[in-house]
Amino acid sequence: MTAPDYPALESELIALLGARGATSDMRQREKASVDGARMSPIIAEQLPLGIADLVAFPTTAEQIAQVVGLAAKHGVAITPRGKGTGNYGQAIPMPGGLVLDMSRARTVYEVTEDTITADAGAPMTVLEQAAKAAGKQLWMYPSTVHSSLGGFLGGGSGGTGSIAHGSNDNGFVVALDVVTPESGGQLVHVEGDEVLGYVHNYGTAGIIARATVRVEPAQDWRALYASFDDFYGSLSVLRELGKLTPAPRLVSADTPHISAQLPPDDAIPADRSSLRMIADPAIVTEASAIIEAAGGRIEEVHEGAGVSAALSVLSYNHPIEWLQKSEPGVYFHVEVSGDALIDRIDEVHAVYPGGLLHAEAAYTTPIGMLAGIYESPEAVYAGMDKLRALGVGVHNPHQWNVDFRLAQTLELAAQTDPRGLLNPGKLNPDYAGSTKGAIG
Numbered sequence: 001m002t003a004p005d006y007p008a009l010e011s012e013l014i015a016l017l018g019a020r021g022a023t024s025d026m027r028q029r030e031k032a033s034v035d036g037a038r039m040s041p042i043i044a045e046q047l048p049l050g051i052a053d054l055v056a057f058p059t060t061a062e063q064i065a066q067v068v069g070l071a072a073k074h075g076v077a078i079t080p081r082g083k084g085t086g087n088y089g090q091a092i093p094m095p096g097g098l099v100l101d102m103s104r105a106r107t108v109y110e111v112t113e114d115t116i117t118a119d120a121g122a123p124m125t126v127l128e129q130a131a132k133a134a135g136k137q138l139w140m141y142p143s144t145v146h147s148s149l150g151g152f153l154g155g156g157s158g159g160t161g162s163i164a165h166g167s168n169d170n171g172f173v174v175a176l177d178v179v180t181p182e183s184g185g186q187l188v189h190v191e192g193d194e195v196l197g198y199v200h201n202y203g204t205a206g207i208i209a210r211a212t213v214r215v216e217p218a219q220d221w222r223a224l225y226a227s228f229d230d231f232y233g234s235l236s237v238l239r240e241l242g243k244l245t246p247a248p249r250l251v252s253a254d255t256p257h258i259s260a261q262l263p264p265d266d267a268i269p270a271d272r273s274s275l276r277m278i279a280d281p282a283i284v285t286e287a288s289a290i291i292e293a294a295g296g297r298i299e300e301v302h303e304g305a306g307v308s309a310a311l312s313v314l315s316y317n318h319p320i321e322w323l324q325k326s327e328p329g330v331y332f333h334v335e336v337s338g339d340a341l342i343d344r345i346d347e348v349h350a351v352y353p354g355g356l357l358h359a360e361a362a363y364t365t366p367i368g369m370l371a372g373i374y375e376s377p378e379a380v381y382a383g384m385d386k387l388r389a390l391g392v393g394v395h396n397p398h399q400w401n402v403d404f405r406l407a408q409t410l411e412l413a414a415q416t417d418p419r420g421l422l423n424p425g426k427l428n429p430d431y432a433g434s435t436k437g438a439i440g
């Protein structure tokens with residue numbers, strides 16, 4: 001096989017997108033070839049896993065399709081990229097090729113009674129603002145609030161709003177315009193169950209150029225900050241708070257040690273277990289009573305436009321990121337789920353030296369991130385087996401393989417991408433190592 005003609009592709013991309021629309025500049029290529037993978041010490045040891053030969057910056061869904069058409073014509077690998085916050089290396093262009101940076105394709109088209117439609121690069125914060133201007137809110141968005149719509153659908157799972165709506169494959173996606181190497185530079189519109197073929201598989205079956213997702217009537221959220229003497233107190237109310245009606249948008253709990261690593265805030269006392277909740281005003285009194293009856297203390301209740309985002313950026317993987325920032329090189333984490341996180345917390349903590357859980361109320365059972373002191377890959381994997389034996393669901397965030405509906409993705413990708421040009425290295429038929437992540 002002959003090597004791809006990158007200079008020819010670059011010229012064609014510049015003719016299509018303009019002089020600033022494509023580049024082979026080394027700094028831009030390097031920037032486009034990293035994501036949040038450094039969160040994993042196991043992946044960090046393997047970096048750099050790949051570097052783009054070219055980067056393209058389309059500004060519309062139609063241009064995204066045309067760029068894919070040109071790259072496919074040249075037989076060039078294509079790795080889609082949103083904001084690059086994915087944390088397993090899944091946005092890294094492993095064999096090089098073209099990185100399709102979506103960040104300039106950010107048009108929001110319309111907000112209807114129950115949907116919003118936007119190009120793939122639109123940040124989730126921008127979508128939420130557009131929804132709010134129409135009296136709506138997104139069903140959900142990830143704690144990486146600036147990440148892109150396409151990246152959240154292609155690589156994420158859920159977050160703020162997931163207590164009520166579950167993960168992003170649970171009715172959130174109404175329609176997609178996708179492009180594949182076989183679609184000849186054209187957008188293909190899919191709706192209904194067909195959209196699932198393109199959700200959470202890292203663009204390996206098709207690249208999302210435009211998406212329509214669910215909104216609902218806006219709520220006037222409150223941020224409720226509480227604390228307990230210890231983590232047992234926070235955990236004792238997490239499930240009950242998650243079941244209140246109307247459902248909270250988020251309920252997060254941290255150990256005193258993790259609470260102390262969060263950004264300084266009087267509402268998060270450093271020596272106590274912090275419990276934070278995005279709550280509808282209708283449940284604030286009931287939630288406060290539950291917390292106080294369990295020995296907790298209400299620290300502050302905030303209202304205003306920014307409260308939902310303010311607590312979101314302290315949820316899911318973020319407390320672990322703060323822990324890693326304050327003690328660099330010490331901690332790794334695994335993504336975990338299930339009632340055992342609460343019912344068997346001492347055993348869960350004991351699985352890894354220095355074990356510390358960050359917990360979230362979720363759709364069915366609690367989910368969380370279990371941090372531990374990093375020793376070796378073998379110790380990480382052995383711990384995962386111990387967690388499973390305790391009845392804990394485990395997702396391995398130290399690998400980049402598609403692990404959600406793998407068989408269906410392989411079948412679809414065989415038709416849409418028979419040459420394997422889409423995000424190569426991520427779709428491995430033999431991978432059966434874990435289940436879809438609660439998080440990313």
Ligand SMILES: Cc1cc2nc3c(=O)[nH]c(=O)nc-3n(C[C@H](O)[C@H](O)[C@H](O)COP(=O)(O)OP(=O)(O)OC[C@H]3O[C@@H](n4cnc5c(N)ncnc54)[C@H](O)[C@@H]3O)c2cc1C
Binds near residue numbers: 085148209
């Ligand atoms: C601190 C931290 C906290 C996080 N919290 C959450 C959380 O609360 N919930 C959650 O779900 N995730 C979370 N994540 C993971 C990640 O931030 C989310 O998945 C995020 O939504 C990804 O969006 P992005 O725009 O950064 O995508 P990227 O990182 O750029 O891409 C993610 C994946 O999707 C693919 N992709 C990008 N754009 C497209 C497209 N248009 N079509 C098809 N595939 C595409 C990429 O190739 C890559 O495989 C977290 C990560 C970190 C580091």
